[in-house]
Amino acid sequence: MPGGEPPVGRITRRPDYLAAAKGRRFHTERLTAQGRLRDDGPPGGLRVGFTVTKREGHATERNRIRRRLKVAAQIAAMQAGPAQRDKPADVVLIGRRDALSASFAQLVDDVRQALGVVTKPKAPRDPSKDTGRPARSGGRGRGGTRGPGGTEAAPQGAPPKRNS
């Protein structure tokens, strides 16, 4: 808190959204989360994007959903700790209409669970289906789950955050 640095970045490119849509998913009544690990993308920690479609309501309501999710994501990422925060992952939160009236604590809880589920490395299940990816996901997702990932990200993540 005293540092106050924004722990998560923001997704602003359409291709990043499309890529995240192919990743793992997580559903609650308030939101749907989609995410992936950025193996090839730019360095840096967790990035979050938001989508609220038109069928969820008018512009004012959609704005409110997105703003609540935004703050909930900041808080959830902070609670999850640096290991989660510095993971090079893209997470897209798709707001549902219930996010408008849900309690804020509930929303934070949803996002925290979503971050945990969605940013896990890809499971090795039927690797033949993936095009071009199975070699990488199989070798890396298995070995570098927790221990190496955390230690690797910590020294590398702290200095670059200053300049980028």
Place this chain on the structure above:
RNA sequence: UCAGCCGGCCGGGCGGCCGCUCCGGUCCUGUCAGCGGGUUCGCCCGUGCGCGGGACCGGGGAGGAAAGUCCGGGCUCCAUGAAGAGACGGUGCCGGAUAACGUCCGGCGGGGGCGACCCCAGGGACAGUGCCACAGAGAGCAGACCACCGCACCGCGGGUCCUUCGGGAUUCGCUGCGGCCAGGGUGAAAGGGUGCGGUAAGAGCGCACCGCGGACGCGGCAACGCGGACGGCACGGCAAACCCCACCGGGAGCAAAACCGAAUAGGGGCGGCACGCGCGCUCGUCGCGCAGGGCUUCUUCAGGCCCGUCGCCCGGGUUGGUUGCUCGAGGCGGCCGGUAACGGUCGUCCCAGAGGAAUGGCCGCCACGUCAGGGGGAUCCUCGCGGAUGCCCCGGGCCAUACAGAACCCGGCUUACAGGCCGGCUGAUACC
């Protein structure tokens, strides 16, 4: 006090914690053009334009509709030589306001309301074409079903009277011909209404009043209003059917447009091949001209540009970055002109500029309202019990709230909207 009409305004407030964006300032810092100094020519030190990063301080940060995208403009690019014969779209009482408008203001006409006031796609139906369903006899230079009236008696039937018993007179019904539109009936609409006269019966056929048309006169800038000789009365409705008249209108839109960096297509240059007609020669399958085709953002004419195919080379941009991007037909206040819309002038202020899109998230307190309860008092109905309406006090529950989010900018329109404030006016009722 109650009921209502019109106009203007607000559309949560205070506090705490955390966060976003833009601008300014101070400090720290990265890169580095240039300059000065040093140099062992590798570079080093200092200062630092510019481009960034961070911390802190200060300031700004959604709406009355930001919405729908329905009109009018600014701005940007394209086109821009002329003609209006034409097409298309829009507007439509009159006068004004305005940059402009389909907006606004004032008036006129029509309609509604006791009234304050409200509503109106409100040019032209003797320029033409067309339509008027159903019903009805007849629906546009009308028509004749019933009923009414007259005539014809050739014809048929019946009644009454007379009779010289041959018949005659009269009347009714049927029939035929005609008159006629007042009555019945139909319809949204049936060729003025009422009364008197008139007539075979009727009818503006005649007359009186009303209605209608209306030369002309007066008032008004005008729409229009007032008066009205005269006219026996016709000239129905629909233009939101085509249409006529008057006026207005180039096209596309900030994903406009400009600059910066990496494809494809398109483009340019060179070469090869192909190519209708005419002319020229140095006769090459060369040059020039014409024709033909296409484009020139509705048409016509004028003008301009381009031309098939293959190879090589050059060069080169969509929703990426920067600009456009917010000082503007700007807000507020005073004075002056104007019935008003609005205009003039002076002073003062700077007031969002995001870009997967900031202007927020969470929490606490507060008002009004509403719900049911208790108490008090008022009015009305009722013999009374009781019921209805609204007021004050007490403690309590619920809810912090409608419609809704700038996307280049203005002027309007339309639509949505919990709750509340202010001003003016009208009609009832009570009191003086």
